Amino acid sequence: MPFQPIQPEKLSTAVTRQIEQLILRGILRPGERLPSERELSDRLGVSRPSLREAIADLEAKGLLTAKAGAGVFVADVLGSAFAPALVQLFASHDEAVFDYLSFRRDMEGLAAERAARLGSDTDLRVIQTVFDKMVAAHAKRDPSDEAALDAEFHLSIIEASHNVVMLHMMRSMYQLLREGVFYNRQIMFRQRLTRDMLLEQHERINTALQAREATAARAAVESHLDFVETALRDNAKAARNEAVALQRFEHEQNRKP
Incomplete structure (x- = not known):
């Protein structure tokens, strides 16, 4: 026996x-x-x-x-998730930014769907609490607190999905984001109009989660990250255009009539 x-x-x-x-x-x-x-x-x-x-x-x-x-x-158990050489490779190649966002879109969309279905009432209260803090921080002129709470909001959804592998992997990804490996998160919160749009997007995500509408929660997360990708592409294009404009300006200043 x-x-x-x-x-x-x-x-x-x-x-x-x-x-x-x-x-x-x-x-x-x-x-x-x-x-x-x-x-x-x-x-x-x-x-x-x-x-x-x-x-x-x-x-x-x-x-x-x-x-x-x-x-x-x-x-710091997350520190070993990516080798230093790979982190440096991410930081030196722009394409990693959009691969990162694509990965987040897939993983966080799934996490939102799972959170709506599997999260407990307490999980959803945690998400609501973080969102309420975002609303309060939105009134501040300095966007730093709101930007930090943005990360907490997304991580609270991943926690509510109750998949420990996803949780630790995404925490590791967010740590790289905090360190500026992929892009400067403050870029997204510089303009008041963009901050307003981001808050509205987070509100849609939260509303769907609180109603336990799994499909709507996933769609709201995917739409939000599509917006982030477009905004970053537009910002990169604007930066390139400004660099060219500066060259023209310097040339014009030095050009003789």
Whole structure:
């Protein structure tokens, strides 16, 4: 018979598994500091030696990292998703920008569809909360907060899709975006008219999600990212035209009658 004796589980193993699950599900994020040893042992209901053993195990696995005098942090597990040479290749070729947007369009459209179908009511409340913050930030003259919340809004949809592979891959992609590897996100928020249009697009996405209209949510995300692609292409063309215009201007200034 294929039965094996039940082995009692060490407390440290249970702690390790719980923290692993929190990292896997994206609840604990890269760079996030864990509570103090005393607080964490109290929350988990385990002794400090058991907690230390679990943390040492997670450090050995590369999931946690200890910083002297600062505490224990979730390791930057996303940093290994793309090799540095590939990141540099992305940054030096414009075509990567539009391949990136195409990839996002496909993945985030699917994520929105899944979120509408599979997301819990609490997932949708998280998305609504982030959108409400976007609306508040939209009133500010400085677009920095709104641009940051834009990323949070999209990631909250991916989280609500409940696919951990998609979640970690897309977080890695967004980290590259934050670092300016693909394009400067602030470009999209410089003009008030464009900011207004982006907010309207996010509102359509949110409305479809809150109504659990999966097809409409996917279509709204795809339409939004089509707009982003067109805007970036127009911006690149305008930059090229301006460079030519500057050459003409300098030449005209120096040309003798």
